[in-house]
Amino acid sequence: MQTGRSTVRVRDVEFGGDEVVLIAGPCSVESETQLLTVARAVRDAGARMLRGGAFKPRTSPDSFRGLGEEGLKLLALARAETGLPVVTEVMDPRLIPLVSQYADMLQVGSRNMQNFPLLEELGRSRVPVLLKRGMGSTIDELLSAAEYLFRGGNDQVVFCERGIRTFEPSTRSTLDLNAVPMLRRRSLLPVIVDPSHGTGHAWMVPSLASAAVAVRADGLIIEVHANPALALSDGAQSVTPAEFDALAREVAAVATAIGRHTAVPCGAR
Amino acid sequence: MQTGRSTVRVRDVEFGGDEVVLIAGPCSVESETQLLTVARAVRDAGARMLRGGAFKPRTSPDSFRGLGEEGLKLLALARAETGLPVVTEVMDPRLIPLVSQYADMLQVGSRNMQNFPLLEELGRSRVPVLLKRGMGSTIDELLSAAEYLFRGGNDQVVFCERGIRTFEPSTRSTLDLNAVPMLRRRSLLPVIVDPSHGTGHAWMVPSLASAAVAVRADGLIIEVHANPALALSDGAQSVTPAEFDALAREVAAVATAIGRHTAVPCGAR
């Protein structure tokens, strides 16, 4: 039991309790078929929430930048089909009302961790926020960014460690698992981990997912695509539904080893 | 002569030519007296533009966050008094029309280098943009961020190197002067340097300013405060008007040594 810690509810999902919450789904929403295929698969494997990008922040404007509102509608459809609550990113303070119509939780992406007008607007909303650490940001700065949300009255905040910028070139980021116990010591809010961005390599995601659970992450967010080679974004770091299923099984066993659990208890399948 | 390079004009000031442009002023606009005192002093010392923050991005919401529109009005007043064009930061895409009424150049701060809705909105405006490198961003990503501005039709862009995040703790950032020749090789746009944020120590600013000119920066942006100890933000890295005057003299001599010049030619005072 996580005595004295805060919990954040997103519909029937609770972050910060004994359950380690699995969030999974594609990097970008690409089509109804693509999304529903993945959504059903990850639900069956034990995911409790669905992720998917409709408005995508991309380093270059030439990259695929998402389906926009059409993507949001598909996410709502997938929720209706699977029962999984939806988390998706919002980058523009002007789009918060629109995105909130469809999503159950709003993600502040790594590049926007210190986008203060966005944080202030989200602080005034009452939607739960998934606040990702900036890739060049300290733990202190992540905690201060949350203050902008609290200031507006929104304390439904889940932190997400997703890797930082370092000199190591063989991985996309350096996943900083030290950040999990440090954030949990300095804040009562839940902390989840994104091993997809934190490694950049699909084959590394499962073992880092297990490590994240072992270090006491309150959840995981994992990119899953039925055919990673054809993904419009982040294919190299997306696992297949079958790989996600195996990941979820191991993660369940690790959770049990440390006195926690995932949605589908280890051994129940 | 900088053959074949692009120039960016802000009123009568030209970036990217043989002149090394000095921008100076307080971190934050605090009051009419504070601003006018500094504006007159830096103009007399050779500055060609005035900087000053009205909407301040601060790591913590408890810090002083600027005077808002009142600060913009004071900047316009200082421009009327001194003739110096004004650059100030805009963080919120919704405020671009307001800030553009007062400022001659809009700054995209380090934390917002990848705030794509902001960049797209600025791309649709026709105001010159000072695009600062993110403290955790690569040179490639800075160049890609500018693409968002070009896409909307705005090619009046000046890059600014302001220091990056590294393991070295004795300085606020590590000023990456390698970035100046690299940016100038990969783009024709002007590049300026901010040694105030790049060092975090007022006593280091003058020598890094000279280094920036020697490495071929097209300009400098320097924080100046009449009484740094009382500054509401960034006092530790602000130089006094007298220190700025000495800095400008040395910078003029260094510019001459490499075949360039500043507004007030070396020896003319």
Added chain:
Amino acid sequence: MQTGRSTVRVRDVEFGGDEVVLIAGPCSVESETQLLTVARAVRDAGARMLRGGAFKPRTSPDSFRGLGEEGLKLLALARAETGLPVVTEVMDPRLIPLVSQYADMLQVGSRNMQNFPLLEELGRSRVPVLLKRGMGSTIDELLSAAEYLFRGGNDQVVFCERGIRTFEPSTRSTLDLNAVPMLRRRSLLPVIVDPSHGTGHAWMVPSLASAAVAVRADGLIIEVHANPALALSDGAQSVTPAEFDALAREVAAVATAIGRHTAVPCGAR
């Protein structure tokens, strides 16, 4: 079973098989009582090898730099008492014969990962080597450093991830657990993790130890001191014998969850 992987034997201990090997002991050997107390405690808790510094690399020459040969003798005494093989650091190529008389495995510390004369001399010896990653070194460079050992004929090499230098100031290093699967993909040699140096905080060591096992580390090296507040070096990151015992129990459970085991099987105590 770790099919096809290389194993490294140190007396009766095997690295690289299904067993996750626990190495524990004080940062520095300080006295017979201090060492024996810890050695017995960690053996009883499931450690398979004893660590302890006799020649200590210290950033400042004013810090405690170890007991030298007297420390080596105490390590040999502790081995005789507990049956635990001993690993200790050697920094000076001229001291390899001396240190080899007492130790079962020689550690190349983080600062000496690219001390090529030392590596070449160790390559000519036949003592197993624990090769720690430099705090500013890439994974590629660590693999290349091992080539220096192989060149001389010594392939008894165990890699150790111990944290790298990043901009994050709240922890002594950033433990790079991504390095574990990456090293295991690019080399067949065993990889262990040092969460003591990788975090710098005793209270973080247990959860990062569990994470290291979950990510498939072949072992752990943990600093333990009976009275950390009085330790002559690294007190802040040393756990007590009681904390090590709890750590070993959880680590055993996590190992079981991923199909591996530690010396004392989970539940056997």
Added chain:
Amino acid sequence: MQTGRSTVRVRDVEFGGDEVVLIAGPCSVESETQLLTVARAVRDAGARMLRGGAFKPRTSPDSFRGLGEEGLKLLALARAETGLPVVTEVMDPRLIPLVSQYADMLQVGSRNMQNFPLLEELGRSRVPVLLKRGMGSTIDELLSAAEYLFRGGNDQVVFCERGIRTFEPSTRSTLDLNAVPMLRRRSLLPVIVDPSHGTGHAWMVPSLASAAVAVRADGLIIEVHANPALALSDGAQSVTPAEFDALAREVAAVATAIGRHTAVPCGAR
């Protein structure tokens, strides 16, 4: 004038006075012709000392690792021919007597900044030492490394900033020119800069050399090769003799601009 600062003499060359000392030469000594050609050219362009590697630290043991003592003999020959004192690296404490027979100054390379047995042995010698900052080392640690030399009685130490490890991939290292004023504030010893390793690109070396002089470096160390494309090491960052000549001219002008000078006064050629 540099009031109160310490100076370090290497034969007739003085570091730490008003003169900015140029050291130049090939990365590795490859042959008599190669070395003498470069040595004469850099002397004529204003270099005061000759650099050249005989024992080369290389990341991989498969790379060219230098001519050893044969290389030292060629350096001594080049000194006899040109009158330039010689600096070369020593990595192995056992080789200090040998290398000292030929060299006028011993370089501790970046990878060995915390090789304490090497530093202690050099501390007991009376040869001037060029102590390069480790690529993953803080300024504090560089200062502490010098303490090991002082402890043995050797205070003839010149610091060298040569770039640090950061996330920026477009340059080999990030040259940290902030380190120059910081080292000069915290120590009275001379500080030189190595823009060759600090950038990794020959075309960037001249402008960073000028920047280093502007920031108050007491000298420069530059890799020069008559035919960089054929160099056995570091060709990509080596300038040609003609490029070095142009570099020396500009550096002389920048030195004059800040009240210092190089060996051949600006305009004297």
